[in-house]
Amino acid sequence: MSKKRLEPVQPPQNQYPQQPQGGQQYQQPYQQNPQYQQPPYPQAPYPQYPPFQPQPKKKHTARNILIGVAAVFAFLVIVAIGSGGEDKDNEETPEQETTQKEDVVSVAIDEHTVYEGHGVKIDVTGIEKTSRGYEVSFYFENNSTLNLGFNVHAYAVNGVMSKDGIYTMDTDVPAGKKSNNTLRVSDEWESFGEEKPVEYLDILFWAYDNDKYFKEFDTGVIRIETSAYHDDYTYKPEGGQSPTYQVNGIDVYPSINDEMRFSVMMVNNGEQYISFDMDSGSVNDWAYDLGIQVYDEFLFPGCTGVYEGKISSDFVEENSITSFDKFSFTLDIRPSGEYTESYSTDSIEVKK
Numbered sequence: 001m002s003k004k005r006l007e008p009v010q011p012p013q014n015q016y017p018q019q020p021q022g023g024q025q026y027q028q029p030y031q032q033n034p035q036y037q038q039p040p041y042p043q044a045p046y047p048q049y050p051p052f053q054p055q056p057k058k059k060h061t062a063r064n065i066l067i068g069v070a071a072v073f074a075f076l077v078i079v080a081i082g083s084g085g086e087d088k089d090n091e092e093t094p095e096q097e098t099t100q101k102e103d104v105v106s107v108a109i110d111e112h113t114v115y116e117g118h119g120v121k122i123d124v125t126g127i128e129k130t131s132r133g134y135e136v137s138f139y140f141e142n143n144s145t146l147n148l149g150f151n152v153h154a155y156a157v158n159g160v161m162s163k164d165g166i167y168t169m170d171t172d173v174p175a176g177k178k179s180n181n182t183l184r185v186s187d188e189w190e191s192f193g194e195e196k197p198v199e200y201l202d203i204l205f206w207a208y209d210n211d212k213y214f215k216e217f218d219t220g221v222i223r224i225e226t227s228a229y230h231d232d233y234t235y236k237p238e239g240g241q242s243p244t245y246q247v248n249g250i251d252v253y254p255s256i257n258d259e260m261r262f263s264v265m266m267v268n269n270g271e272q273y274i275s276f277d278m279d280s281g282s283v284n285d286w287a288y289d290l291g292i293q294v295y296d297e298f299l300f301p302g303c304t305g306v307y308e309g310k311i312s313s314d315f316v317e318e319n320s321i322t323s324f325d326k327f328s329f330t331l332d333i334r335p336s337g338e339y340t341e342s343y344s345t346d347s348i349e350v351k352k
Contacts, residue, residue, distance in 0.1 A: 106129070109126055111126065114219075115205065118207070119145070119146075121141040122140055137180065137182050137183075139180055141178045143176065146216065148172070148173055148207050150205055153206040153337075154298035155201060158200060158233050160304055198228065203224065221300050237253050250266060252331070253265040255350060262308065268301050268305075274298070274299050274333050276297055278307070293309035294309055325352050328348060329348055332344050
């Protein structure tokens, strides 16, 4: 049987122009498709400005110089007369000025132990004034067998609870080790009246077992007094109004305003610190989810706290609220921060 011979198949001719070789140029110039051509843009009527002409400098004549000298001399005479007329008795000596500055900003803390227990010792070592508040220094010594983490869970300055929380200061101290750390006290506590130096601090430390990620113990509220301490402060609402609600030594003073904001002042007259949340809220009898606006806040014995929030604009729009007339809520209170001992208050209501 004879084998058929297969004829080679000619490839189709390239439909596209070949790439020029060795720097050759296409002979046919590029022509743009007419449908994509755009009409030329009109020329904007830009204003025509005259060319810049530099102004010649004015020559100072002798007459102008004499007038200037006379004016300066007259000003110096007036200043000298005004200075000489002041009462020298009102002038402060350098010693008086230094004393006044020290009265405002100079506070000190003697180094001493503020807590000792559970194989742990905590010392306060000093305080320093900064441009944003104060820095309080601490020394931690862990003689226990646990790897512990410490944080300032809450603190108050001059009897006012700060708005800082558990992230203000924390430090890890392994078993048998020691550490230094600093608490930075902000200036927000100065919102009650005139500015005062730090006279006393109330601080609560929580200690965690870092191997189990659970709270091991707390120090209770620790009182630290500075060299500026005179007496404890007590804050009450203006006008001497009575508390809207009272429970277990806690006085509650809620208020609302036209900007859809609420504020709750609380005073702890009891012997235990508390942590608490606000819950079961309503605005003008419309149920309102307070969320975490006031959540896991702390209030120490003998201290005052102000806890604020704002009604969301979406809620106001959805319920066609034009005026904040009534606000109600409950408090979920935990004595000494213990959830097993928590209780809820009755509904607390405030009207405009």
